[in-house]
Amino acid sequence: MTWTQLPLGPIQTNAYILNNSKGDALIFDPGGDADTLLQWLQDKQITPLAILLTHAHFDHIGAVDAVRDAYSIPVYLHKNEENWLEDPELNRSTAFLGRTKVTARPAEKILHGEQSLQIGSFSCNVLETPGHSPGSVSFYFENEGIVFSGDALFASSIGRTDLPGGNHQQLLESIHSKLMDLPEETIVACGHGPTTTILREMDSNPFLNAL
Structure with a gap:
């Protein structure tokens, strides 16, 4: 398996493509610039099987419908945010983008709690990591040694919790109980900025070491 980080959309949110040697792939958080993403997939001869959303803020969903329609694939999203794709108030595009409203059709696959996924x-294992938003999840691929954490954990930082549905203490608890329990060498594929590792954040993240 190989993975690629592609910053996309109005605030350069990291989309990730995880693909196998046959060219099958999963796409995480396609935040925008649909034409760029679709052209990249075509150039690399990669065929996505599904879109997995760590959460449904506008900057993570901008290219969802375009990619879904191009490949006739399902979208996975946690139940706590199943109404956010259609609602620009809930996904915060109204607040951040004004007249430009970001919406997508409802997800075909609703995640109910923590579970294993086979696509x-x-x-992978779905880890519930709320705090940045109520339906935030992280997708952990044990064999590949990588976790797609969305906006829960960043390199030397954590997700913001001042948006509706955010909860600072809940986010810290999610990170400590779910992400910090992963093997230290696990790569953390963050929603913004560079990737990191569990060990690096365990040792140097000021938000985690302040406890």
Whole structure:
């Protein structure tokens, strides 16, 4: 398996593509610039099997419908945010973008709690990591040694919690109980900025070491 980070959309949110040697792939958080993403997939001869959303803020969903329609694939989203895709107030595009409203059709696959997912040859564990938003999840691929954490954990930082549905203490608890329990060498594929590792954040993240 290989993975690629592509910053997309109005605030350069990291989309990730995890693909196998056959060219099958999963897409995480396609935040915008649909034409760029679709052209990249075509150039690399990669065929996505599903879109997995860590959460449904506007900057993570801008290219969802375009990619979903191009490949006739399902979208996965936690139940606590199942209404956010259609609602620009809930996904915060109204607040941040004004007249430019970001929406998408409802997700085909609703995640109810923590579970294991098997999509084609891809296998992962869904970890509930709320705090940045009520339906935030992280997708942990044990065999690949990587977790797609969305906006829960960043390199030397954590997700903001001042948006509706955010909760600072809940986010810290999510990070400590779910992400910090992963193997230290696990790569953290963050929603913004560079990737990091569990060990690096365990040792140097000021938000986590202040406790």
